[in-house]
Amino acid sequence: MIIFEIKINQQNKVQTAINHGVMTFSLCRLKNQTKDEITVHLGGYNPENHQHFDWLQEAIFLNDEITIKIKDKKDKEGLSQPVNIRTENEVNDMIIESKLKNYYSLKRELEDKGLI
Known part of the structure; x- marks a missing residue:
């Protein structure tokens, strides 16, 4: 069996x-007005x-070394055992929740500008 060691x-x-x-x-680098972070994910x-x-x-x-x-x-x-296990339904719920959050944020932005 092929294994990955990090x-x-x-x-x-x-x-x-x-x-x-x-x-x-x-590896993910997020830099915006409020965050500047680097994360690693497996x-x-x-x-x-x-x-x-x-x-x-x-x-x-x-200077971290991976x-x-x-x-x-x-x-x-x-x-290693997984630190988190999610079902397909849980992942789909997370995606829907994220899309709704984004939708309402964009809607509020357009309302604030008087565009809708």
Whole structure:
């Protein structure tokens, strides 16, 4: 089985695998008027049971060092458990909630400008 081992500043953070589905690793930098942050995320999706997983969601900072090692392993011993598991319905509800929040924010902005 192929496993992914993530270390931040030489500290073991996650060692995980997914037998069937998708695993994603991402770095995100958000800079706007109120935030300036960098986060690292390791997640996945299993289409057999329609579950979304999060193993890692953490802020990182300047001069942090991230190591990703891809290994072959025979057993699941020592693998990290997800910190969050969501069903397809929960994810869909989150998407709808986010879209509604965005809609009402844009609507309020247009009303404030007298455009609607």
